[in-house]
């Protein structure tokens with residue numbers, strides 16, 4: 273039967289149809305492969321080795337003091353690279369595997385899950401972490417987030433999950449996209465952002481900024497100006513002005529600052545489900561984000577008063593809410609100067625991001641001091657050494673991390689546990705941007721095509737300077753644990769360009785030498801400028817003397833600082849696991865911990881403020897794998913003190929701070945202080961003993 277058909281005309285016809293189908297199928301496959309190829313090419317654009325170009329402000333924007341370098345121009349080395357690797361090995365490199373909110377179900381990946389800020393928050397740290405470490409596995413993880421957004425822009429220009437009607441999470445995704453574009457030069461980013469901003473401009477009147485977006489709007493302006501400097505599209509400046517028109521007026525808020533003490537829920541109008549503008553303006557994370565609002569807006573307004581507004585803002589906040597870790601207290605909302613008040617991790621990383629932009633715009637070295645203080649102290653303090661657990665709220669005087677209800681404005685008792693998602697998951701999603709963005713803003717370009725070192729940590733930087741010459745500088749240092757920073761300058765060919773070094777305000781007697789010759793006129797609280805023709809192998813040595821300093825805090829208490837580090841009493845720690853890490857969707861070491869003290873903490877210090885050097889002994893230890901851990905602290909200070917039996921534990925926190933000077937009949941002891949960021953339990957603001 274088969275043979276009969278085979279020989280028939282019917283068979284020939286069937287074969288013709290089959291071959292036509294095969295041909296069509298072949299064409300389809302070919303076309304599909306081509307499409308796949310194109311898509312694969314788009315999804316995996318070859319990362320440029322180093323993006324050397326710096327994009328400056330375009331008219332009519334005024335010039336910045338400095339310009340941030342494109343992501344990947346700076347490569348971390350030494351302890352900073354190890355810190356980023358610890359981060360990648362910890363929660364940051366695995367969060368998508370263990371937390372559904374940023375897992376495959378995320379609506380930012382096309383799923384039905386979380387579709388607000390958590391996916392973009394995670395990507396905002398994962399992108400720079402992945403590209404700074406140049407880790408293919410992390411890069412693949414990070415790319416998922418940008419690819420979904422890039423491939424799913426709606427015809428009207430909208431981005432992100434269709435169910436999200438809030439402008440705020442899109443503002444984070446825009447920051448993600450700008451970093452990604454700098455690292456990869458992916459040609460899809462700029463057209464998508466252009467179309468998105470046109471969409472926002474069209475929608476503004478019918479869908480104005482609401483709630484969080486009204487106080488966080490400067491984040492959109494940062495990305496909008498990034499695009500304007502690349503395309504010159506004047507519509508973007510119109511959008512910036514309209515955003516300003518719909519936004520909360522932070523400048524006016526600080527001209528008549530209403531929160532001069534610890535706030536209360538009643539005072540800020542906080543009720544269940546309601547978040548009025550008064551509460552939003554007392555909210556710690558919003559305040560940290562808003563530190564950049566006036567400087568960023570000044571680029572559009574071109575109004576000097578906007579540039580000065582930052583100092584009014586810092587002035588009010590520092591006067592009423594500053595803590596020894598460089599942050600403003602806010603255990604959700606502004607909380608005064610008591611060192612047992614909390615600071616949220618989101619506020620820490622957002623203050624860093626604000627300061628990085630503020631330094632670029634204003635070029636004020638004091639802002640660099642502040643950035644380093646927060647980065648080297650408040651950031652690592654609130655993360656476990658292995659970066660698998662974090663706190664929502666840290667305390668400068670933190671003698672027990674436990675479920676005790678604390679005297680906080682509006683946070684719950686679990687806020688200062690070290691855990692996976694203590695209190696609320698925003699910090700779980702947002703903490704990842706801290707270290708990578710700090711690393712990628714260590715250097716900035718100057719308007720005259722030179723380089724400025726605005727913060728110090730070991731790295732390599734590559735950038736094109738004057739006359740289009742590519743320069744590579746290797747910065748070798750164990751700063752902030754040591755005083756010396758060494759630079760080796762390697763231009764492709766001899767070239768003249770300015771090199772500026774930030775001399776911190778605390779660095780009296782700082783020394784800059786070039787090829788062994790000491791330079792003149794080095795002053796604290798300035799950028800020291802070296803103008804010369806640089807040749808391959810030129811060496812610059814910077815010594816920043818770190819004399820111990822005593823700063824004054826609440827109740828006339830005292831904190832010991834040295835260089836950019838704040839020092840805290842080393843307290844024995846007993847880590848008690850109170851909740852195992854999640855078992856699903858994957859086993860996770862991200863457990864929840866209480867930390868209990870195993871040694872005394874209630875000490876007053878014996879100091880001679882006039883001769884602090886004689887009161888403090890400095891002991892350097894190796895800078896090991898995890899410097900920001902109690903046992904790995906690379907510096908210890910020895911100082912004398914006595915117990916204060918009347919200073920006791922109250923609800924898990926150090927009780928009311930005694931007014932200094934204090935007296936004690938207890939025996940004199942030698943105390944060990946370690947960097948604030950290394951001490952997970954600590955006393956930082958100490959009572960001072962009388963008669964010294």
Ligand SMILES: [Zn+2]
Pocket residue numbers: 616617618619697698699700702
């Ligand atoms: Zn948070």
